[in-house]
Amino acid sequence: MFRSPTVLSFRLPRHIWLAAIVVTLLLAGCVAPKPGADLPPFGDSVRHTKALQTYEPGDEVPPLHGAKAAEAMQGYRQPTGGGQAPTSSLP
Numbered sequence: 001m002f003r004s005p006t007v008l009s010f011r012l013p014r015h016i017w018l019a020a021i022v023v024t025l026l027l028a029g030c031v032a033p034k035p036g037a038d039l040p041p042f043g044d045s046v047r048h049t050k051a052l053q054t055y056e057p058g059d060e061v062p063p064l065h066g067a068k069a070a071e072a073m074q075g076y077r078q079p080t081g082g083g084q085a086p087t088s089s090l091p
Helices: 014-031 044-053 067-077
Strands: none
Touching: none
């Protein structure tokens, strides 16, 4: 005849099992890693980039070379809106 497999079971009161489960969950919550704990503090990358792009008094300023720089300078010197005269669409 067919026999059912032997299952190990511990006969402990229900309140002990409940206490063990609660303690396990509490310990798991205390040990869980914090997301982003291995990352640098928020904003450090922005501060670093700003520091790289900021010239201090006495620093050498790199010169601009090339046609692209000349176009950029001309664009800065032109009036806003491409130099078009303002028009009114109102009658």
